[in-house]
Amino acid sequence: MKNKIRIGCGAGFSGDRLEPALVLVEKGGLDYLVLECLAERTIALAQKRKLQDANKGYDPLLERRIKLLLPLLIKNNVRLITNMGAANPLAAAKAIISIAHSLNISVTVAAVTGDEVLDKIDINAAALETNTPIAGFGNIISANAYLGIDAIIPALQTNANIIITGRVADPSLFLAPMVFEFGWNKNDFDILGKGTVTGHLLECAGQITGGYFADPGKKDVPNMASLGHPFADVHADGTAHIGKVDGTGGTINLQTAKEQLLYEVVNPYEYYTPDVVADFTTVHLKQYGENIVSITGGGGQQKPATYKVSVGYQSHHLGEGEISYAGSNALARAQLAGGIICERLQGQVDDVKIDYMGCTSVHQTSFNNDAKPYEVRLRVAAKATTPEFAALVGEEVEALYTNGPAGGGGVRKYVTEVIGIVSTLIDRKLVSPSVTVIHS
Amino acid sequence: MKLYDIAHSRAGDKGDTLTLSLIPYKEEDYSLLCNAVTADKVKTHLSQIVKGEIIRYELPNISSLLFVCKQALGGGVTTSLRLDAHGKTLSYALLEMEM
Known part of the structure:
Protein backbone atom coordinates (compact mmCIF):
# COMPACT_ATOMS: atom_id res chain seq x y z
CA MET A 1 0.00 0.00 0.00
CA ASP A 115 -24.17 5.12 -17.27
CA GLU A 116 -26.65 5.04 -20.16
CA VAL A 117 -30.10 4.72 -18.53
CA LEU A 118 -32.47 6.03 -21.21
CA ASP A 119 -34.58 2.83 -21.08
CA LYS A 120 -34.62 2.81 -17.27
CA ILE A 121 -35.72 6.30 -16.25
CA ASP A 122 -39.31 7.15 -15.44
CA ILE A 123 -40.22 9.91 -17.91
CA ASN A 124 -43.20 10.85 -15.77
CA ALA A 125 -40.88 11.61 -12.85
CA ALA A 126 -40.38 15.29 -12.03
CA ALA A 127 -37.30 17.14 -13.23
CA LEU A 128 -35.28 18.37 -10.26
CA GLU A 129 -35.04 21.87 -11.73
CA THR A 130 -38.75 22.53 -12.37
CA ASN A 131 -40.71 19.84 -10.52
CA THR A 132 -42.61 19.10 -13.77
CA PRO A 133 -42.57 15.75 -15.63
CA ILE A 134 -39.55 15.07 -17.84
CA ALA A 135 -41.81 13.85 -20.64
CA GLY A 136 -43.13 17.40 -21.01
CA PHE A 137 -39.81 18.86 -22.16
CA GLY A 138 -39.91 17.31 -25.61
CA ASN A 139 -38.15 14.53 -27.49
CA ILE A 140 -35.66 12.92 -25.08
CA ILE A 141 -32.38 11.92 -26.73
CA LYS A 308 -28.33 11.82 -10.44
CA VAL A 309 -29.27 11.48 -14.11
CA SER A 310 -28.69 14.11 -16.77
CA VAL A 311 -31.45 14.00 -19.41
CA GLY A 312 -30.93 15.61 -22.82
CA TYR A 313 -33.92 16.67 -24.93
CA GLN A 314 -34.49 18.47 -28.21
CA SER A 315 -35.45 21.96 -27.09
CA HIS A 316 -35.59 24.46 -29.95
CA HIS A 317 -33.60 26.12 -32.71
CA LEU A 318 -31.69 29.24 -31.75
CA GLY A 319 -31.44 32.00 -34.33
CA GLU A 320 -28.92 34.80 -33.84
CA GLY A 321 -27.85 37.85 -35.80
CA GLU A 322 -25.31 40.58 -35.02
CA ILE A 323 -24.43 43.96 -36.53
CA SER A 324 -22.13 46.77 -35.36
CA TYR A 325 -22.62 50.55 -35.19
CA ALA A 326 -19.80 53.00 -34.36
CA GLY A 327 -19.12 56.70 -33.98
CA SER A 328 -21.55 59.49 -33.06
CA ASN A 329 -25.00 58.34 -31.90
CA ALA A 330 -23.97 54.66 -32.28
CA LEU A 331 -26.17 53.45 -29.41
CA ALA A 332 -29.25 55.28 -30.70
CA ARG A 333 -28.76 53.79 -34.17
CA ALA A 334 -28.36 50.29 -32.66
CA GLN A 335 -31.52 50.83 -30.60
CA LEU A 336 -33.43 51.96 -33.68
CA ALA A 337 -32.26 48.78 -35.44
CA GLY A 338 -33.29 46.63 -32.45
CA GLY A 339 -36.81 48.09 -32.55
CA ILE A 340 -37.13 47.43 -36.28
CA ILE A 341 -36.07 43.79 -35.88
CA CYS A 342 -38.55 43.20 -33.04
CA GLU A 343 -41.36 44.52 -35.22
CA ARG A 344 -40.28 42.39 -38.20
CA LEU A 345 -39.95 39.14 -36.21
CA GLN A 346 -43.24 39.43 -34.36
CA GLY A 347 -45.28 36.22 -34.55
CA GLN A 348 -42.59 34.25 -36.34
CA VAL A 349 -40.26 33.30 -33.46
CA ASP A 350 -40.54 33.06 -29.66
CA ASP A 351 -38.82 35.09 -26.94
CA VAL A 352 -36.87 37.67 -28.94
CA LYS A 353 -33.90 39.00 -26.95
CA ILE A 354 -32.17 42.23 -27.98
CA ASP A 355 -28.68 42.93 -26.62
CA TYR A 356 -26.47 45.97 -27.00
CA MET A 357 -22.97 44.52 -26.79
CA GLY A 358 -20.64 47.06 -25.25
CA CYS A 359 -23.42 48.30 -22.92
CA THR A 360 -25.73 45.81 -21.29
CA SER A 361 -25.41 42.47 -23.07
CA VAL A 362 -23.93 40.26 -20.37
CA HIS A 363 -24.93 41.93 -17.09
CA GLN A 364 -28.42 43.02 -18.32
CA THR A 365 -27.57 46.45 -16.84
CA SER A 366 -24.56 48.77 -16.68
CA PHE A 367 -24.97 49.67 -12.96
CA ASN A 368 -25.24 53.40 -13.81
CA ASN A 369 -21.94 53.41 -15.74
CA ASP A 370 -23.54 55.58 -18.39
CA ALA A 371 -20.53 56.68 -20.43
CA LYS A 372 -21.48 56.61 -24.14
CA PRO A 373 -19.77 53.70 -25.90
CA TYR A 374 -17.85 54.55 -29.08
CA GLU A 375 -19.13 51.41 -30.73
CA VAL A 376 -22.05 49.07 -30.06
CA ARG A 377 -22.83 45.65 -31.45
CA LEU A 378 -26.52 44.78 -31.73
CA ARG A 379 -27.27 41.13 -31.05
CA VAL A 380 -30.68 39.60 -31.68
CA ALA A 381 -31.47 36.08 -30.42
CA ALA A 382 -34.72 34.13 -30.56
CA LYS A 383 -36.08 30.64 -30.12
CA ALA A 384 -37.82 28.98 -33.06
CA THR A 385 -39.52 25.65 -33.73
CA THR A 386 -37.65 24.98 -36.99
CA PRO A 387 -34.22 25.91 -38.40
CA GLU A 388 -36.00 27.88 -41.15
CA PHE A 389 -37.80 30.15 -38.67
CA ALA A 390 -34.57 30.47 -36.63
CA ALA A 391 -32.74 31.61 -39.78
CA LEU A 392 -35.17 34.55 -40.11
CA VAL A 393 -33.40 36.24 -37.18
CA GLY A 394 -30.07 36.50 -39.02
CA GLU A 395 -31.79 37.26 -42.32
CA GLU A 396 -33.64 40.22 -40.77
CA VAL A 397 -30.43 41.54 -39.19
CA GLU A 398 -28.61 41.20 -42.52
CA ALA A 399 -31.42 43.08 -44.30
CA LEU A 400 -30.59 46.08 -42.08
CA TYR A 401 -27.70 46.71 -44.49
CA THR A 402 -30.00 48.38 -47.00
CA ASN A 403 -33.19 48.88 -44.97
CA GLY A 404 -31.97 49.89 -41.49
CA PRO A 405 -30.19 52.79 -39.75
CA ALA A 406 -27.03 54.38 -41.20
CA GLY A 407 -23.60 52.85 -40.89
CA GLY A 408 -24.32 49.28 -39.76
CA GLY A 409 -21.63 46.72 -40.58
CA GLY A 410 -20.05 43.37 -39.82
CA VAL A 411 -23.17 41.18 -39.88
CA ARG A 412 -22.88 37.61 -38.61
CA LYS A 413 -25.75 35.15 -38.45
CA TYR A 414 -26.10 31.76 -36.79
CA VAL A 415 -28.61 28.94 -36.43
CA THR A 416 -28.00 26.37 -33.70
CA GLU A 417 -30.02 23.32 -32.71
CA VAL A 418 -30.39 23.51 -28.92
CA ILE A 419 -30.28 20.44 -26.70
CA GLY A 420 -31.71 21.19 -23.28
CA ILE A 421 -30.66 19.38 -20.11
CA VAL A 422 -32.75 18.54 -17.05
CA SER A 423 -31.96 16.23 -14.16
CA THR A 424 -33.71 13.44 -12.36
CA LEU A 425 -32.78 10.69 -9.90
CA MET B 1 -15.53 52.18 -2.75
CA LYS B 2 -16.60 49.18 -4.75
CA LEU B 3 -16.32 45.52 -3.68
CA TYR B 4 -13.86 45.26 -6.57
CA ASP B 5 -11.37 47.35 -4.58
CA ILE B 6 -11.08 44.85 -1.71
CA ALA B 7 -12.32 41.48 -2.95
CA HIS B 8 -12.33 39.03 -5.84
CA SER B 9 -14.96 36.58 -7.05
CA ARG B 10 -15.58 33.63 -9.40
CA ALA B 11 -18.99 32.75 -10.85
CA GLY B 12 -20.27 29.21 -11.33
CA ASP B 13 -23.47 27.69 -12.72
CA LYS B 14 -25.81 24.78 -12.02
CA GLY B 15 -28.96 24.79 -14.14
CA ASP B 16 -30.67 28.14 -13.47
CA THR B 17 -28.62 28.70 -10.30
CA LEU B 18 -25.66 31.07 -10.18
CA THR B 19 -22.92 30.78 -7.56
CA LEU B 20 -20.72 33.75 -6.68
CA SER B 21 -17.80 33.54 -4.30
CA LEU B 22 -16.62 36.71 -2.57
CA ILE B 23 -13.06 36.59 -1.26
CA PRO B 24 -11.29 39.54 0.37
CA TYR B 25 -7.69 40.19 -0.73
CA LYS B 26 -6.83 40.72 2.95
CA GLU B 27 -8.23 38.06 5.26
CA GLU B 28 -8.78 40.71 7.97
CA ASP B 29 -11.45 42.28 5.72
CA TYR B 30 -13.63 39.13 6.02
CA SER B 31 -15.70 40.46 8.96
CA LEU B 32 -16.20 43.75 7.13
CA LEU B 33 -17.66 41.83 4.17
CA CYS B 34 -19.81 39.68 6.49
CA ASN B 35 -21.37 42.84 7.93
CA ALA B 36 -21.67 44.87 4.76
CA VAL B 37 -22.55 42.34 2.05
CA THR B 38 -25.79 40.72 3.19
CA ALA B 39 -27.91 38.47 0.98
CA ASP B 40 -30.57 41.22 0.88
CA LYS B 41 -28.10 43.83 -0.35
CA VAL B 42 -26.83 41.50 -3.06
CA LYS B 43 -30.43 40.74 -4.07
CA THR B 44 -31.08 44.47 -4.51
CA HIS B 45 -27.80 45.02 -6.37
CA LEU B 46 -28.42 42.12 -8.77
CA SER B 47 -32.17 42.71 -9.20
CA GLN B 48 -31.82 42.92 -13.01
CA ILE B 49 -30.13 39.52 -13.10
CA VAL B 50 -31.33 37.32 -10.22
CA LYS B 51 -35.09 36.65 -10.10
CA GLY B 52 -35.12 34.13 -7.23
CA GLU B 53 -33.85 33.73 -3.69
CA ILE B 54 -30.23 34.40 -2.69
CA ILE B 55 -28.65 32.30 0.08
CA ARG B 56 -25.39 33.45 1.69
CA TYR B 57 -22.94 30.94 3.17
CA GLU B 58 -20.14 32.04 5.48
CA LEU B 59 -16.84 30.14 5.30
CA PRO B 60 -14.66 31.55 8.09
CA ASN B 61 -11.97 28.85 7.61
CA ILE B 62 -11.10 30.33 4.25
CA SER B 63 -12.34 33.88 5.02
CA SER B 64 -14.82 33.77 2.15
CA LEU B 65 -18.51 34.22 1.42
CA LEU B 66 -20.57 32.29 -1.10
CA PHE B 67 -23.82 33.57 -2.64
CA VAL B 68 -26.11 30.99 -4.22
CA CYS B 69 -28.60 32.76 -6.49
CA LYS B 70 -31.73 30.98 -7.79
CA GLN B 71 -33.45 31.79 -11.10
CA ALA B 72 -30.44 33.75 -12.22
CA LEU B 73 -29.45 32.37 -15.61
CA GLY B 74 -32.33 33.25 -17.89
CA GLY B 75 -34.13 29.93 -17.36
CA GLY B 76 -31.05 27.71 -17.35
CA VAL B 77 -27.66 27.39 -18.99
CA THR B 78 -28.68 25.07 -21.80
CA THR B 79 -31.76 26.93 -23.09
CA SER B 80 -31.12 30.57 -22.15
CA LEU B 81 -31.11 33.26 -24.86
CA ARG B 82 -28.48 35.24 -22.98
CA LEU B 83 -25.14 35.87 -24.66
CA ASP B 84 -23.35 34.66 -21.52
CA ALA B 85 -25.70 31.77 -20.76
CA HIS B 86 -23.43 30.41 -18.00
CA GLY B 87 -23.29 33.76 -16.24
CA LYS B 88 -19.51 33.52 -16.21
CA THR B 89 -19.10 37.31 -16.38
CA LEU B 90 -21.39 37.90 -13.40
CA SER B 91 -18.59 37.73 -10.80
CA TYR B 92 -17.75 41.23 -11.99
CA ALA B 93 -21.40 42.30 -11.63
CA LEU B 94 -21.17 41.46 -7.92
CA LEU B 95 -17.87 43.34 -7.62
CA GLU B 96 -19.56 46.50 -9.02
CA MET B 97 -21.50 46.79 -5.74
CA GLU B 98 -20.75 49.97 -3.75
CA MET B 99 -19.66 49.43 -0.14
Missing part, protein backbone atom coordinates in the same frame (compact mmCIF):
# COMPACT_ATOMS: atom_id res chain seq x y z
CA LYS A 2 1.39 3.42 -0.96
CA ASN A 3 1.57 6.39 1.41
CA LYS A 4 1.40 9.04 -1.30
CA ILE A 5 0.25 9.26 -4.90
CA ARG A 6 0.51 12.09 -7.40
CA ILE A 7 -2.52 12.78 -9.62
CA GLY A 8 -2.40 15.39 -12.38
CA CYS A 9 -5.29 17.02 -14.20
CA GLY A 10 -4.38 17.77 -17.81
CA ALA A 11 -7.76 18.97 -19.12
CA GLY A 12 -10.70 20.64 -17.40
CA PHE A 13 -13.14 20.63 -20.31
CA SER A 14 -13.52 19.12 -23.75
CA GLY A 15 -11.91 22.04 -25.59
CA ASP A 16 -9.00 22.49 -23.20
CA ARG A 17 -5.40 22.99 -24.40
CA LEU A 18 -3.55 19.83 -25.45
CA GLU A 19 0.03 20.41 -24.26
CA PRO A 20 -0.36 20.97 -20.48
CA ALA A 21 -1.17 17.26 -20.13
CA LEU A 22 1.97 16.37 -22.09
CA VAL A 23 4.10 18.53 -19.78
CA LEU A 24 2.50 16.89 -16.72
CA VAL A 25 3.20 13.36 -17.98
CA GLU A 26 6.73 14.13 -19.19
CA LYS A 27 7.95 16.22 -16.26
CA GLY A 28 5.36 15.91 -13.48
CA GLY A 29 6.39 12.62 -11.90
CA LEU A 30 2.74 11.52 -11.97
CA ASP A 31 1.18 8.23 -10.96
CA TYR A 32 -2.14 9.14 -12.59
CA LEU A 33 -3.27 11.63 -15.21
CA VAL A 34 -6.94 12.64 -15.33
CA LEU A 35 -8.57 14.37 -18.31
CA GLU A 36 -12.02 15.75 -17.46
CA CYS A 37 -13.70 16.48 -20.80
CA LEU A 38 -17.44 16.04 -20.33
CA ALA A 39 -19.73 19.01 -19.63
CA GLU A 40 -23.46 18.62 -18.92
CA ARG A 41 -24.59 18.92 -22.52
CA THR A 42 -21.56 17.32 -24.22
CA ILE A 43 -22.88 13.79 -23.75
CA ALA A 44 -26.25 14.57 -25.37
CA LEU A 45 -24.45 15.95 -28.44
CA ALA A 46 -22.20 12.85 -28.43
CA GLN A 47 -25.29 10.62 -28.28
CA LYS A 48 -26.54 12.25 -31.48
CA ARG A 49 -23.23 11.48 -33.21
CA LYS A 50 -23.46 7.86 -32.00
CA LEU A 51 -26.95 7.51 -33.49
CA GLN A 52 -25.54 8.58 -36.87
CA ASP A 53 -22.45 6.30 -36.61
CA ALA A 54 -22.21 3.47 -34.05
CA ASN A 55 -18.40 3.86 -34.02
CA LYS A 56 -18.59 7.50 -32.91
CA GLY A 57 -20.04 9.32 -29.92
CA TYR A 58 -16.81 9.80 -27.97
CA ASP A 59 -14.91 13.05 -27.43
CA PRO A 60 -14.07 14.71 -30.79
CA LEU A 61 -10.52 15.53 -29.57
CA LEU A 62 -9.81 11.99 -28.34
CA GLU A 63 -7.63 10.98 -31.29
CA ARG A 64 -5.56 14.17 -31.16
CA ARG A 65 -5.00 13.93 -27.41
CA ILE A 66 -4.23 10.20 -27.36
CA LYS A 67 -1.80 10.30 -30.31
CA LEU A 68 0.32 12.84 -28.43
CA LEU A 69 -0.11 11.34 -24.97
CA LEU A 70 0.14 7.59 -25.48
CA PRO A 71 3.92 7.30 -26.04
CA LEU A 72 4.55 9.51 -22.99
CA LEU A 73 2.10 7.63 -20.76
CA ILE A 74 3.78 4.30 -21.55
CA LYS A 75 7.34 5.68 -21.28
CA ASN A 76 6.67 7.32 -17.91
CA ASN A 77 4.41 4.57 -16.56
CA VAL A 78 1.47 6.92 -15.91
CA ARG A 79 -2.10 5.60 -15.89
CA LEU A 80 -4.75 7.72 -17.60
CA ILE A 81 -8.30 8.08 -16.29
CA THR A 82 -10.67 10.06 -18.52
CA ASN A 83 -14.35 10.53 -19.31
CA MET A 84 -13.58 11.11 -23.01
CA GLY A 85 -15.68 8.02 -23.75
CA ALA A 86 -18.72 10.36 -23.58
CA ALA A 87 -21.69 8.49 -25.12
CA ASN A 88 -19.58 5.57 -26.38
CA PRO A 89 -16.69 4.42 -24.11
CA LEU A 90 -16.36 1.10 -26.00
CA ALA A 91 -15.85 2.82 -29.35
CA ALA A 92 -13.40 5.19 -27.65
CA ALA A 93 -11.43 2.22 -26.28
CA LYS A 94 -11.29 0.69 -29.77
CA ALA A 95 -10.13 4.02 -31.22
CA ILE A 96 -7.31 4.12 -28.65
CA ILE A 97 -6.30 0.55 -29.53
CA SER A 98 -6.15 1.48 -33.21
CA ILE A 99 -3.94 4.50 -32.41
CA ALA A 100 -1.68 2.19 -30.37
CA HIS A 101 -1.38 -0.14 -33.38
CA SER A 102 -0.42 2.73 -35.65
CA LEU A 103 2.24 3.85 -33.15
CA ASN A 104 3.41 0.28 -32.58
CA ILE A 105 2.73 0.58 -28.85
CA SER A 106 1.32 -2.15 -26.62
CA VAL A 107 -1.53 -0.89 -24.41
CA THR A 108 -4.46 -2.16 -22.37
CA VAL A 109 -7.65 -0.10 -22.17
CA ALA A 110 -10.55 -0.56 -19.76
CA ALA A 111 -13.90 0.92 -20.79
CA VAL A 112 -16.44 1.71 -18.05
CA THR A 113 -20.05 1.48 -19.24
CA GLY A 114 -23.47 1.40 -17.64
CA SER A 142 -30.15 10.83 -23.85
CA ALA A 143 -30.16 9.95 -20.17
CA ASN A 144 -26.92 9.31 -18.34
CA ALA A 145 -26.39 8.56 -14.66
CA TYR A 146 -23.45 10.14 -12.89
CA LEU A 147 -21.51 7.03 -11.87
CA GLY A 148 -18.95 7.13 -9.06
CA ILE A 149 -15.91 5.31 -7.72
CA ASP A 150 -17.83 1.99 -7.57
CA ALA A 151 -17.79 1.97 -11.37
CA ILE A 152 -14.16 3.11 -11.81
CA ILE A 153 -12.34 1.03 -9.18
CA PRO A 154 -12.98 -2.34 -10.92
CA ALA A 155 -11.29 -0.84 -13.99
CA LEU A 156 -8.29 0.20 -11.85
CA GLN A 157 -8.09 -3.39 -10.56
CA THR A 158 -7.30 -4.57 -14.08
CA ASN A 159 -3.87 -3.95 -15.61
CA ALA A 160 -5.26 -1.25 -17.91
CA ASN A 161 -2.99 1.67 -18.78
CA ILE A 162 -6.02 3.73 -19.76
CA ILE A 163 -9.42 3.81 -18.08
CA ILE A 164 -12.07 5.41 -20.25
CA THR A 165 -15.55 6.24 -18.98
CA GLY A 166 -18.76 7.92 -20.04
CA ARG A 167 -20.69 10.01 -17.53
CA VAL A 168 -19.14 9.88 -14.08
CA ALA A 169 -19.08 12.59 -11.42
CA ASP A 170 -15.99 14.74 -12.01
CA PRO A 171 -14.46 14.36 -8.50
CA SER A 172 -14.90 10.56 -8.72
CA LEU A 173 -12.28 10.47 -11.50
CA PHE A 174 -9.77 11.60 -8.86
CA LEU A 175 -11.21 9.87 -5.78
CA ALA A 176 -11.16 6.42 -7.43
CA PRO A 177 -7.34 6.11 -7.63
CA MET A 178 -7.05 7.38 -4.02
CA VAL A 179 -9.44 4.71 -2.72
CA PHE A 180 -7.76 2.07 -4.90
CA GLU A 181 -4.19 2.92 -3.88
CA PHE A 182 -4.75 3.66 -0.19
CA GLY A 183 -7.34 0.93 0.41
CA TRP A 184 -9.75 3.45 1.88
CA ASN A 185 -13.00 1.98 3.20
CA LYS A 186 -15.86 3.00 0.91
CA ASN A 187 -18.01 3.56 4.00
CA ASP A 188 -15.48 5.93 5.59
CA PHE A 189 -17.31 9.00 4.39
CA ASP A 190 -15.01 11.37 6.21
CA ILE A 191 -11.96 10.29 4.19
CA LEU A 192 -14.01 10.12 0.97
CA GLY A 193 -15.08 13.71 1.66
CA LYS A 194 -11.44 14.80 2.00
CA GLY A 195 -10.50 13.08 -1.27
CA THR A 196 -13.51 14.69 -2.97
CA VAL A 197 -12.30 18.15 -1.90
CA THR A 198 -8.97 17.49 -3.63
CA GLY A 199 -10.74 16.11 -6.70
CA HIS A 200 -12.95 19.19 -6.87
CA LEU A 201 -9.89 21.49 -6.63
CA LEU A 202 -8.21 19.65 -9.53
CA GLU A 203 -11.15 18.98 -11.86
CA CYS A 204 -11.07 22.30 -13.74
CA ALA A 205 -7.35 21.98 -14.43
CA GLY A 206 -5.99 25.50 -15.11
CA GLN A 207 -8.64 27.15 -12.95
CA ILE A 208 -6.48 26.50 -9.87
CA THR A 209 -3.14 27.41 -11.47
CA GLY A 210 -4.08 30.98 -12.35
CA GLY A 211 -6.30 30.38 -15.35
CA TYR A 212 -9.66 32.16 -15.31
CA PHE A 213 -8.23 34.30 -12.51
CA ALA A 214 -5.99 37.04 -13.89
CA ASP A 215 -7.00 40.70 -13.67
CA PRO A 216 -4.08 42.97 -14.63
CA GLY A 217 -2.90 45.13 -11.75
CA LYS A 218 -5.13 43.31 -9.24
CA LYS A 219 -4.46 39.60 -9.74
CA ASP A 220 -1.40 39.24 -11.96
CA VAL A 221 -0.47 35.81 -13.32
CA PRO A 222 2.89 35.17 -15.04
CA ASN A 223 3.30 33.46 -18.41
CA MET A 224 -0.33 32.50 -19.07
CA ALA A 225 0.43 31.42 -22.64
CA SER A 226 2.26 28.44 -21.10
CA LEU A 227 -0.09 27.91 -18.16
CA GLY A 228 0.84 24.76 -16.24
CA HIS A 229 -1.97 22.44 -15.16
CA PRO A 230 -2.10 21.14 -11.58
CA PHE A 231 -1.19 17.97 -9.77
CA ALA A 232 -1.92 16.90 -6.21
CA ASP A 233 0.28 14.91 -3.92
CA VAL A 234 -2.38 13.04 -2.00
CA HIS A 235 -1.44 11.33 1.26
CA ALA A 236 -3.03 8.21 2.75
CA ASP A 237 -4.59 10.34 5.53
CA GLY A 238 -6.51 12.41 2.94
CA THR A 239 -4.41 15.57 3.17
CA ALA A 240 -2.92 16.90 -0.06
CA HIS A 241 -0.63 19.45 -1.64
CA ILE A 242 -1.55 21.10 -4.93
CA GLY A 243 1.37 22.01 -7.18
CA LYS A 244 2.45 22.34 -10.81
CA VAL A 245 5.52 21.53 -12.90
CA ASP A 246 8.46 23.92 -12.31
CA GLY A 247 8.99 26.34 -15.17
CA THR A 248 5.37 26.34 -16.39
CA GLY A 249 3.30 29.51 -16.37
CA GLY A 250 0.62 30.41 -13.88
CA THR A 251 0.43 30.68 -10.13
CA ILE A 252 -1.01 28.60 -7.29
CA ASN A 253 -1.87 30.54 -4.15
CA LEU A 254 -4.61 30.87 -1.53
CA GLN A 255 -6.62 33.14 -3.83
CA THR A 256 -6.68 30.69 -6.75
CA ALA A 257 -7.43 27.80 -4.39
CA LYS A 258 -10.31 29.63 -2.65
CA GLU A 259 -11.92 30.63 -5.95
CA GLN A 260 -11.78 27.03 -7.15
CA LEU A 261 -12.93 25.47 -3.87
CA LEU A 262 -16.18 27.45 -4.06
CA TYR A 263 -16.64 27.14 -7.84
CA GLU A 264 -20.08 25.75 -8.78
CA VAL A 265 -20.81 24.81 -5.15
CA VAL A 266 -24.49 25.28 -4.30
CA ASN A 267 -24.18 24.18 -0.67
CA PRO A 268 -20.70 24.00 0.89
CA TYR A 269 -22.02 21.89 3.81
CA GLU A 270 -23.45 19.27 1.45
CA TYR A 271 -21.59 18.74 -1.83
CA TYR A 272 -23.35 15.76 -3.44
CA THR A 273 -21.47 13.16 -5.45
CA PRO A 274 -22.33 9.47 -6.03
CA ASP A 275 -19.64 8.58 -3.44
CA VAL A 276 -20.26 10.91 -0.52
CA VAL A 277 -21.99 14.09 0.61
CA ALA A 278 -18.87 16.15 1.21
CA ASP A 279 -18.42 19.04 3.64
CA PHE A 280 -16.29 21.89 2.25
CA THR A 281 -16.79 24.22 5.23
CA THR A 282 -14.12 22.52 7.35
CA VAL A 283 -11.39 22.75 4.70
CA HIS A 284 -8.19 24.60 5.64
CA LEU A 285 -5.86 25.95 2.95
CA LYS A 286 -2.26 27.05 3.53
CA GLN A 287 0.47 28.45 1.29
CA TYR A 288 3.03 25.68 1.77
CA GLY A 289 5.68 26.91 -0.64
CA GLU A 290 5.99 28.81 -3.92
CA ASN A 291 3.09 27.57 -6.08
CA ILE A 292 2.17 24.91 -3.50
CA VAL A 293 -1.02 25.02 -1.42
CA SER A 294 -1.76 22.44 1.26
CA ILE A 295 -5.27 21.13 1.90
CA THR A 296 -6.34 19.74 5.25
CA GLY A 297 -9.75 19.17 6.82
CA GLY A 298 -12.92 18.56 4.89
CA GLY A 299 -15.18 15.63 5.57
CA GLY A 300 -18.37 13.93 4.57
CA GLN A 301 -21.50 11.96 5.31
CA GLN A 302 -23.29 8.90 3.88
CA LYS A 303 -23.57 8.88 0.08
CA PRO A 304 -27.00 9.47 -1.52
CA ALA A 305 -29.28 6.45 -2.15
CA THR A 306 -29.83 7.49 -5.77
CA TYR A 307 -27.75 8.46 -8.78
CA ILE A 426 -32.57 6.93 -10.37
CA ASP A 427 -32.43 4.10 -7.83
CA ARG A 428 -28.91 2.64 -7.58
CA LYS A 429 -30.32 -0.87 -7.99
CA LEU A 430 -31.41 -0.06 -11.55
CA VAL A 431 -27.89 0.89 -12.62
CA SER A 432 -25.23 -1.78 -13.25
CA PRO A 433 -21.82 -0.44 -14.31
CA SER A 434 -19.43 -2.83 -16.03
CA VAL A 435 -15.85 -2.89 -17.30
CA THR A 436 -14.60 -4.19 -20.66
CA VAL A 437 -10.86 -4.71 -21.07
CA ILE A 438 -9.27 -4.56 -24.52
CA HIS A 439 -5.59 -5.27 -25.32
CA SER A 440 -3.78 -3.99 -28.38
